[in-house]
Amino acid sequence: MKEKASIYIFDANIFLTGLDFNIIEATIYTTPSIIEEVKVSKFEEKNRNILNKINVAIESKKLNLKIPQNEFIIKIREISKKTGDFNALSEADKELIALTLELKEKQGGDIKIYSNDYSIENVCSELGIPFSSLYKDGIASKIIWEIYCPQCKNIYKAEELNKVCEICGSKIRRRPKK
Numbered sequence: 448m449k450e451k452a453s454i455y456i457f458d459a460n461i462f463l464t465g466l467d468f469n470i471i472e473a474t475i476y477t478t479p480s481i482i483e484e485v486k487v488s489k490f491e492e493k494n495r496n497i498l499n500k501i502n503v504a505i506e507s508k509k510l511n512l513k514i515p516q517n518e519f520i521i522k523i524r525e526i527s528k529k530t531g532d533f534n535a536l537s538e539a540d541k542e543l544i545a546l547t548l549e550l551k552e553k554q555g556g557d558i559k560i561y562s563n564d565y566s567i568e569n570v571c572s573e574l575g576i577p578f579s580s581l582y583k584d585g586i587a588s589k590i591i592w593e594i595y596c597p598q599c600k601n602i603y604k605a606e607e608l609n610k611v612c613e614i615c616g617s618k619i620r621r622r623p624k625k
């Protein structure tokens with residue numbers, strides 16, 4: 448028997464990591480307003496690559512944009528008032544949680560929302576929606592990291608992470624490779 452495909456719902460901060468959608472074995476959903484957030488990000492120049500990846504994923508139906516029905520948005524507004532997260536959540540955040548709830552109730556199966564936003568996590572926990580921040584989950588290991596010196600921008604091998612830059616003496620860090 449074939450298992451029902453997984454559905455992952457992505458927040459803007461997940462798209463901005465630049466991860467490769469093709470290695471994710473799930474159908475991805477988000478809302479049009481989340482894509483708008485990615486577009487207006489202040490790193491727009493750097494994010495052109497990310498927007499290209501998003502467009503390709505939309506064309507191949509790997510990524511689906513959907514506006515949630517109003518009844519689910521109303522429900523999220525009510526619940527976020529109860530948890531105290533109403534003001535911390537943008538309209539786009541509330542729509543994203545509403546979409547997740549709608550997919551969970553209407554399609555069922557393995558549904559999970561990915562975000563690095565604490566208020567989204569809080570509301571999802573109230574609703575019993577599975578939540579994961581990228582860095583707590585296995586997806587993070589699928590990101591290709593670049594090991595680099597934040598000061599002088601020299602690129603290093605993976606083993607050099609957290610060591611000291613031989614050129615300028617700064618601590619060597621990592622970032623998702625675009």
Ligand SMILES: [Zn+2]
Nearest residue numbers: 596599612615
């Ligand atoms: Zn350096």
